[in-house]
Amino acid sequence: MKWSFTIAKLFGTRVQIHLTFLLLLVFVAAQYYFASGAEAAVRGVFLIISVFFCVLLHEFGHVAAALKYGITTPKITLYPIGGIASLTRIPKKPLQELVVAAAGPAVNLTIALIIVLIRGNVPTIPAEGVLTAGFSIVDALFWVNASLFFFNLIPAFPMDGGRMFRALLGLFLSRGTATHLAVTVGQVIAIAGAIWAMSNGQILLTFIAAFIFLAGKGEETMVDQELLLEGHTAGEAGMSDFKTFHLDDKLNKVIDKILEGDQDVFPVINDLKDCIAAISFNEVIAAIQHYGPDAHVRDAVNSVPEQIPESTPAFDAWQKLARSRMAGAAVVDEAGHLKKWLTNRQFSEFMVVQALAGHKPERSLRAAATEEI
Ligand SMILES: [Zn+2]
Structure with a gap:
């Protein structure tokens, strides 16, 4: 069974949607429909689609920066947890990796700043949440993009911040040592996050912290393997x-x-x-x-x-x-x-x-x- 299907092709990159993403839309629509009726359901779905449009722009930030260094991206896949741009390779030069990793969060920062410029001030979140009747989707998108910006700057793999941190360390250290150090810092953050999440009953955040911990290990293994194969054909x-x-x-x-x-x-x-x-x-x-x-x-x-x-x-x-x-x-x-x-x-x-x-x-x-x- 095919789990992802292509919805568009832009600049040589296929944009794919994972089937579970559609399940998320159905879930959100159902949740709001039963809680507040059809209008809220339509708003909920519209907001989720807008959020993922911003995620897509974030991924195209990476794609455009990678293209500057001659690296193509055959596809971007949108999952319920976010997007993944599958670059043909990750640049090994630290400065290039820094630019490619930073380009994604930079897109979210730009969107948030444009919203502030248009409004003339920073929007406040209504106490009842952004999905309540009369909410402004633009205000909601300000907070979504601000959150995406800060979340992605956390210096832990697989977030962009992890790559940016490794790239910065790579300016002074070997790629292997820089990765090892960046992974260790990311895992300390993941453990601290998991302890905080568990003590506050945040089950989803506990899972995310565990995922971040494992992703760090995966990145380290991959770089070690890359170094072992270096210089061989x-x-x-x-x-x-x-x-x-x-x-x-x-x-x-x-x-x-x-x-x-x-x-x-x-x-x-x-x-x-x-x-x-x-x-x-x-x-x-x-x-x-x-x-x-x-x-x-x-x-x-x-x-x-x-x-x-x-x-x-x-x-x-x-x-x-x-x-x-x-x-x-x-x-x-x-x-x-x-x-x-x-x-x-x-x-x-x-x-x-x-x-x-x-x-x-x-x-x-x-x-x-x-x-x-
Ligand atoms: Zn990113």
Whole structure:
């Protein structure tokens, strides 16, 4: 089932809405309808849509700043908890990362300031809340944008403030040390926030604090892995001795190979040795359940894996593999023929070897092993 669908394409970026976002609209409409009637429901939905329009402008702030450095953003996804701009890469130069991260909150600050300029003063919130009858949507949007600005400046991942803080530290420290320090500060803030939220009975805020704590760990692991792969190419990281299958091969041949244990995902090739599909244990099982024991490889596969040129930086190749949501990726030569084979397991093993060879700290070994779990 498709969970996100595209509503627009602007400046080369697809704007997608996650299905759960529509559920939020239905929930808000129902809540206000039963509490205050149809008019309040329409207002509620209108306000939520306006809020998300501001979130979208925030994300386009990041997109525009990234584009300045030649980084494209294939998509922005709107979730009930906010938006995510999926940049093709995060700039590694601290100053560039600072500008890209700051561009989002800067949009919210600009909107809030424009509202103040137009009104001539800072709007006050009615005691009954912004959704009561007669509320001004513009006043509400001032507070929404002011909140988005301050919330995103909290120096903790995955908020923009976390990235800005790391970028500022990165002006003086190595990327690894800057990330470690920024993550530690973010986690201290998350723990303090969780303690405050729990003692005040704020369940949602407790969950957000826990999420921020885990996101910090995730960011640290990713940067450690990035450092382990630094200076290596997809050609170096890929497997050179691997088994391939053809579309006409029987699936029990694949099972025999899986049971041998050296490889868990296999490229499927044509007569020209081009990789046209990938096959893994789960696909084999699903096809045998559906078509019976005599099924062929062609019955089990459906999409073409990423074709990654040999000279691609290893970390970029790994991200491409992750984004493709497939179990393997083909490393190809200039003519497009399959040269090496990449899987998550291969990447983990390659990183463990790098960590051991480089006598990196224990943290990087853990980072390397994360994908194995
Ligand atoms: Zn942002």
